[in-house]
Amino acid sequence: MSLDWLHAPCAQPDAVLADAARAHQLQLTKPPGSLGLLEALAIQLASLQHTSKPALERVWISVFAGDHGVADEGVSAFPQVVTGEMVRNFASGGAAISVLARTLGANLEVVNLGTVNDPGDIPGVRRAIIAPSTANFCLAPAMTVEQLDAAMSIGAQSVQAALAAKAQLFIGGEMGIANTTAAAAVASALLDEPPSCLAGAGTGLDAAGIRHKVSVLERALERHADASTALEQLRCLGGFEIAALTGAYVAAAQAGLPVLVDGFITTTAALAAVTIQPDVRPWLLFAHRSKEHGHAHLLNVLAAQPVLDLGLRLGEASGAATAVPLLRLACALHNGMATFEQAGVSNA
Numbered sequence: 001m002s003l004d005w006l007h008a009p010c011a012q013p014d015a016v017l018a019d020a021a022r023a024h025q026l027q028l029t030k031p032p033g034s035l036g037l038l039e040a041l042a043i044q045l046a047s048l049q050h051t052s053k054p055a056l057e058r059v060w061i062s063v064f065a066g067d068h069g070v071a072d073e074g075v076s077a078f079p080q081v082v083t084g085e086m087v088r089n090f091a092s093g094g095a096a097i098s099v100l101a102r103t104l105g106a107n108l109e110v111v112n113l114g115t116v117n118d119p120g121d122i123p124g125v126r127r128a129i130i131a132p133s134t135a136n137f138c139l140a141p142a143m144t145v146e147q148l149d150a151a152m153s154i155g156a157q158s159v160q161a162a163l164a165a166k167a168q169l170f171i172g173g174e175m176g177i178a179n180t181t182a183a184a185a186v187a188s189a190l191l192d193e194p195p196s197c198l199a200g201a202g203t204g205l206d207a208a209g210i211r212h213k214v215s216v217l218e219r220a221l222e223r224h225a226d227a228s229t230a231l232e233q234l235r236c237l238g239g240f241e242i243a244a245l246t247g248a249y250v251a252a253a254q255a256g257l258p259v260l261v262d263g264f265i266t267t268t269a270a271l272a273a274v275t276i277q278p279d280v281r282p283w284l285l286f287a288h289r290s291k292e293h294g295h296a297h298l299l300n301v302l303a304a305q306p307v308l309d310l311g312l313r314l315g316e317a318s319g320a321a322t323a324v325p326l327l328r329l330a331c332a333l334h335n336g337m338a339t340f341e342q343a344g345v346s347n348a
C-alpha cells in the first residue's frame with residue numbers, strides 16, 4: 001500500500017499557549033470555570049492554532065459522497081439514487097449544509113467519490129470518482145487496496161485545499177445511502193464489539209429494520225473476521241467517503257489544522273484515524289451528539305465532550321456547521337472580555 005504517509009508524525013499542540021490561555025481565562029471577569037465548555041474550547045483552539053487569540057473566521061467544509069454496495073441488502077429507509085441526487089442538491093445550494101455554509105460564510109467543497117446515480121461533471125462538485133459504488137461487503141471486501149488508497153488520498157487533498165485557503169478549521173461531512181451500516185461495521189470491528197451496540201435507525205428504519213440491519217452486520221463481520229488492522233477493517237467494511245474522512249483527519253492533524261467532527265459516520269472515521277495514529281486525537285473537536293444509536297458510545301470511547309445535543313441525525317456536516325457559531329463565541333469571549341484588573345472588578 002502507498003499509505004505510508006498515514007504514519008508521518010502529527011503536529012504538536014502548543015502546551016505553553018494552552019497554559020497561557022488557561023491562565024488568561026482565570027483573569028477574565030467571571031467566576032473561574034463559569035463559561036464551562038466555552039472556556040475549554042477557546043483554550044484548545046489557542047493551543048491548536050498556536051496563538052493567544054484563537055479565531056474561526058475561515059471555516060472549510062468538505063462533504064464526501066459515495067455509494068455503498070451493502071445498500072442491496074435493504075438496510076436503509078431511502079433508495080440509493082438519493083446519494084447522487086443530494087450531490088446535485090449540495091452544489092445547487094438547496095441542502096441543509098448549503099444553507100448552513102452560506103450563513104456561516106464557510107467554504108463548501110462537495111466531493112463525489114462515486115455514486116450509482118452519477119450527476120456528472122457539474123459546477124461546484126469535485127469529481128473524484130473511484131467506482132460507482134463500493135462492493136457489497138456481505139459478499140466481498142468493500143474496497144480494493146487501490147480504492148482505499150485513492151479514497152484516503154482524496155480526503156488528504158481536501159485538507160491541502162483547506163490549507164491553501166488558509167482555513168482555521170476543517171469540517172468533514174458525508175453523504176451516502178447505507179453508510180450508517182458501513183460505519184457501524186467499521187466501528188464494531190475497530191472496537192471488537194457486537195453490531196447491536198452500534199446499529200441504529202439511520203435515515204429512519206423501524207425496529208424490524210434495525211434487527212435486519214444487525215443481522216446483515218453480523219454476517220459481514222463474520223465474513224471479514226480476519227481483517228485485523230484498522231486499515232484492513234476500513235477497506236473490508238468501510239466506504240469511499242468514510243475512508244476519505246479518515247485520510248482527511250490524519251492529514252489535518254499532520255498539518256496542524258484543527259478539525260470539528262460531525263455525527264456518527266464522521267466519528268467512526270475519527271475513531272479509525274485515532275486507531276491508525278493516536279496523535280490525531282488532540283486535533284479533534286466534537287460538534288454534537290447525534291441521535292443515531294451508537295454515536296454516544298463512540299463519543300465515550302473517544303472521551304469526547306460534544307458541544308451540542310439537538311437530536312440531529314442528518315449528517316452532511318450539518319451538526320458541525322451548527323456548532324461553529326458557538327465556537328466563534330468561545331473565541332470572542334476569550335479574546336474580548338476584560339480582565340478583573342482592566343475592569344476594576346474585585347477578584348475572589
Ligand SMILES: O=C(O)c1ccc[n+]([C@@H]2O[C@H](COP(=O)([O-])O)[C@@H](O)[C@H]2O)c1
Binds near residue numbers: 180202
Ligand atoms: O451523522 C449522523 O449521525 C447521521 C445519522 C443518521 C443518518 N445520517 C445520514 O443518512 C445517510 C445514511 O443513513 P442510512 O439509513 O442510509 O444508512 C447518510 O447520508 C448520512 O449522512 C447521518
Ligand SMILES: Cc1cc2nc[nH]c2cc1C
Binds near residue numbers: 203
Ligand atoms: C434526503 C436525504 C438527505 C441527506 N443528507 C445526508 N444524508 C441524507 C439522507 C437523505 C435521505
